[in-house]
Amino acid sequence: MTNHDLETPTLMGSKERLVAAALSLFQAKGYHGVAISDILEAADLPKGSLYHHFPGGKEELAIAAVGFIADEVDARLASEFAKNKRAGAVLLELAHECVSWLQRSDYTQTPLLGLLAASPGESALTQAICDAQKRWLARFETALGGTEAAHDKACLALASLEGGISLARMSRSSDLLIRSVTLAALHINQR
Amino acid sequence: MTNHDLETPTLMGSKERLVAAALSLFQAKGYHGVAISDILEAADLPKGSLYHHFPGGKEELAIAAVGFIADEVDARLASEFAKNKRAGAVLLELAHECVSWLQRSDYTQTPLLGLLAASPGESALTQAICDAQKRWLARFETALGGTEAAHDKACLALASLEGGISLARMSRSSDLLIRSVTLAALHINQR
DNA sequence: GAGAAACTAGACCGGCTGGTCTAGAGCGGT
DNA sequence: ACCGCTCTAGACCAGCCGGTCTAGTTTCTC
Numbered sequence: 263m264t265n266h267d268l269e270t271p272t273l274m275g276s277k278e279r280l281v282a283a284a285l286s287l288f289q290a291k292g293y294h295g296v297a298i299s300d301i302l303e304a305a306d307l308p309k310g311s312l313y314h315h316f317p318g319g320k321e322e323l324a325i326a327a328v329g330f331i332a333d334e335v336d337a338r339l340a341s342e343f344a345k346n347k348r349a350g351a352v353l354l355e356l357a358h359e360c361v362s363w364l365q366r367s368d369y370t371q372t373p374l375l376g377l378l379a380a381s382p383g384e385s386a387l388t389q390a391i392c393d394a395q396k397r398w399l400a401r402f403e404t405a406l407g408g409t410e411a412a413h414d415k416a417c418l419a420l421a422s423l424e425g426g427i428s429l430a431r432m433s434r435s436s437d438l439l440i441r442s443v444t445l446a447a448l449h450i451n452q453r
Numbered sequence: 454m455t456n457h458d459l460e461t462p463t464l465m466g467s468k469e470r471l472v473a474a475a476l477s478l479f480q481a482k483g484y485h486g487v488a489i490s491d492i493l494e495a496a497d498l499p500k501g502s503l504y505h506h507f508p509g510g511k512e513e514l515a516i517a518a519v520g521f522i523a524d525e526v527d528a529r530l531a532s533e534f535a536k537n538k539r540a541g542a543v544l545l546e547l548a549h550e551c552v553s554w555l556q557r558s559d560y561t562q563t564p565l566l567g568l569l570a571a572s573p574g575e576s577a578l579t580q581a582i583c584d585a586q587k588r589w590l591a592r593f594e595t596a597l598g599g600t601e602a603a604h605d606k607a608c609l610a611l612a613s614l615e616g617g618i619s620l621a622r623m624s625r626s627s628d629l630l631i632r633s634v635t636l637a638a639l640h641i642n643q644r
Numbered sequence: 645g646a647g648a649a650a651c652t653a654g655a656c657c658g659g660c661t662g663g664t665c666t667a668g669a670g671c672g673g674t
Numbered sequence: 675a676c677c678g679c680t681c682t683a684g685a686c687c688a689g690c691c692g693g694t695c696t697a698g699t700t701t702c703t704c
Contacts, residue, residue, distance in 0.1 A: 292571030294485035298692060308653045379619055380483030380571045392623040414632045421633035425616030428570055432583040441605045442612035449640045489662060499683045
């Protein structure tokens with residue numbers, strides 16, 4: 263997932279390479295923690311390319327990165343739910359994917375959007391993040407039946423995931439993530 | 454909680470004022486999103502004061518801010534648990550406090566430490582955040598009996614709280630936080 | 645193969661960053 | 675009155691920031 267492999271850059275257009283590099287860096291250091299020059303270096307492209315593909319600069323690129331992962335996770339959820347899996351099982355699967363993500367990056371990256379939240383107040387970037395969360399939430403909600411209780415459970419699913427990621431990243435151990443998500447999945451599957 | 458009221462600065466020493474201003478700003482924009490000049494302006498102090506009290510500069514100040522809120526929440530948890538309240542009830546109470554916090558700041562602030570996570574890799578700041586999380590986790594764990602299952606539940610408690618805060622902040626509605634924490638509390642109180 | 649369009653390349657800029665440093669204000673002790 | 679200590683005050687700096695712009699190269703189209 264998401265591994266549009268930065269090591270073989272020629273396989274990706276420069277626009278995609280920019281988005282991939284930006285996403286990876288933003289997930290590691292947050293919006294303000296990443297300099298444009300960092301992204302350019304990671305994508306091995308000059309400044310001109312960035313402002314050609316993303317005239318809106320850093321923020322537009324960040325929005326594209328958020329949209330990219332939003333789509334990716336959303337599609338993944340859709341395909342899992344299409345197999346009639348129980349919501350708890352899908353949540354656990356996603357969590358395990360996040361774990362391998364964390365481990366692969368030596369706990370520097372935050373798999374979903376947690377870190378991006380450090381965004382400029384009322385901006386379009388905030389909106390993009392919000393949209394992504396809404397879509398993921400909706401996937402769980404409808405899979406759980408669309409009732410009021412389903413909404414509650416969907417909230418718990420996402421919250422335990424995002425929160426667990428944050429705990430795991432700080433303690434450099436996927437343990438805490440697995441524990442909290444497992445428990446949440448258990449509860450969600452009930453009834 | 455934490456309201457060492459920036460509006461009446463003369464009641465606080467300048468060191469405390471710096472910590473309070475820094476905490477509030479970091480919670481709103483993350484470590485990298487805040488400039489030293491912002492903090493000084495909020496605390497109404499010149500640069501000299503900062504580097505007198507915190508020779509280590511921005512990072513040392515951030516660590517102090519993290520320590521401050523870590524202590525505050527920890528003490529709060531200790532006093533609540535001392536009344537023999539059930540863990541779920543304490544969690545809910547904390548969540549409601551976070552809600553009023555979010556609302557008071559018009560959803561700009563992140564009550565706990567979620568945003569600070571966007572910190573420089575292997576630094577002392579990361580360590581401070583990690584310590585805070587460990588302490589809070591331990592409070593819940595021992596209150597829940599110290600068993601293996603208690604550890605799991607403690608993880609869920611904190612994860613649902615941090616994750617719920619993130620969801621709520623983005624959607625500008627405390628609803629999602631309340632829902633996820635309520636469900637988590639329910640589960641935690643079982644048995 | 646001519647010409648337009650898409651893209652790369654990187655020098656350049658003003659503003660802001662975190663941090664240093666010197667000067668002095670305020671105050672307690674003697 | 676004097677001194678020494680704590681703290682305030684803010685000018686100053688080198689380096690980095692995001693962003694602009696012009697010049698070149700490649701690629702597509704006819």
